[in-house]
């Protein structure tokens with residue numbers, strides 16, 4: 069697959085390079101030069117999840133991997149299902165939270181980890197990242213147990229929820245977690261120091277495995293096909309998909325799927341009050357405001373970093389941005405929707421509920437609706453318990469980790485101490 073840097077067309081890379089590098093020059097995003105087209109989508113939809121996903125990704129990666137190699141990546145990465153559940157007539161939830169960290173980021177994170185291992189030259193790799201909770205867990209689980217790859221995750225001590233901490237600080241093996249005496253900004257500053265240190269970077273093979281890696285989006289395309297494959301045939305024609313969005317990677321993946329032939333009538337960009345994109349689609353003005361904390365905190369993003377990919381794709385396909393549905397939801401409204409879904413017998417957390425709410429507002433007669441549930445309700449247990457005034461159950465993976473001892477190191481926000489941790493991790 070050939071990709072180019074959206075900020076500098078002259079930088080052209082292979083998939084292998086894009087995966088290793090993450091970002092291009094001037095922080096530019098990599099984007100595919102061209103996309104495969106599936107003419108017989110029905111035949112594709114008739115396949116099982118892994119076989120179909122391997123076909124989709126092979127069509128993109130065929131010049132760098134054999135079909136069997138791609139199938140092996142898919143088999144290793146997608147070890148959990150993406151089921152749809154009907155919540156009411158003509159409205160379905162796509163549950164993307166059945167992976168080890170109970171959020172959709174497991175799909176992209178695990179495929180990125182497998183891809184990175186597949187394109188590595190056998191040298192040591194150290195993944196270094198700072199987390200305020202969720203991304204760290206997905207990265208830790210994605211790389212857990214992989215040969216030649218060490219993971220070091222920094223987080224602010226005492227500033228993430230005990231459940232979040234239990235999920236990734238109990239793994240051990242090639243995963244080192246560090247509780248830093250400081251805040252999230254201190255953690256990020258330490259990571260930046262490390263990447264700025266050329267000698268250290270070489271010595272331990274630093275890689276950020278960050279959230280804009282193109283391999284993540286490619287994995288996410290596959291579950292959109294999987295969702296449509298599960299719909300009754302008569303509901304596939306007028307399909308509207310609502311995506312709870314923060315950095316807009318998920319929506320980008322859906323649009324890539326559509327560009328490759330997936331039958332979707334319309335996508336909806338659903339946000340919380342951090343509504344830079346809905347306002348932009350309304351007024352044509354890109355005017356990010358300071359980020360506001362909300363109940364759907366994984367979507368508390370006012371400068372969504374995948375947006376240039378959506379613009380590039382729409383321009384290439386001749387799709388007007390006005391074809392995108394949009395809407396922004398307050399915390400009060402998202403709570404109301406969590407309760408409304410619960411009253412229909414569907415337990416949902418605030419991110420998914422935002423997508424549901426805007427979908428319901430905009431779905432018209434004859435259309436079928438699908439909204440993405442990006443996290444397991446128990447992942448936001450404090451919020452959901454409070455909204456529904458009851459104690460919801462912990463699913464098995466969370467309960468298992470919650471009972472294990474924490475293995476984190478404790479360090480000050482000091483670069484010399486971090487260097488030692490990175491060396492010890494080898």
Ligand SMILES: *Cc1c(COP(=O)(O)O)cnc(C)c1O
Pocket residue numbers: 171172173202312313314315316317318319366367419442443
């Ligand atoms: C990351 C995340 C989102 C936002 O997804 P983007 O791809 O960044 O738009 C939504 N919900 C949950 C639970 C998340 O973790």
